Amino acid sequence: RKEVEQDPGPFNVPEGATVAFNCTYSNSASQSFFWYRQDCRKEPKLLMSVYSSGNEDGRFTAQLNRASQYISLLIRDSKLSDSATYLCVVATSGTYKYIFGTGTRLKVLA
């Protein structure tokens, strides 16, 4: 079993739609969680950290469920510019190591 699993997609959605991605992780000792965005042939860029209480940044909402060991990302009012691969990242505090999921590819269609 992979340490971090994501549905690779692609998710094809129309502009304005709401889309959600889930990510599961296997290490119950994981302490830090992030969503990164990666455009084709580019480096990953931090989209948002994920906090236990859930957090929101504009159209993006991230949630963490420790009991079920998954995190989610919700994108509202999708824009064409949201088309990218979204990487779920999990880390254990003190190790400095990031574990990346394979990413979920999103295509927002006009």
Added chain:
Amino acid sequence: GAVVSQHPSRVICKSGTSVKIECRSLDFQATTMFWYRQFPKQSLMLMATSNEGSKATYEQGVEKDKFLINHASLTLSTLTVTSAHPEDSSFYICSASVGQSTDYGYTFGSGTRLTVV
């Protein structure tokens, strides 16, 4: 915000030659930097953790004699792919942490696309 500069962005080399990739933290000191490799349609895989002034820590399955890492200063880490072969063709990315733990998130360099012919 924190910026990590990586170059070259793209390199094509002949099989058997060595390639050096540089990663610099421009506006902060990075005692620890990380080197990742990403094959097409796969996730980023950590290759090694680079520590300033000490030996790098390599992940299981990564040959330390093939992927030489030097972290001689608080702002520069280099990865040298020695005797490169076509199977080493990949996207190599470095990253560094601004803070002292994973909690802050890491900043990534822009990546180096290596093609070995």
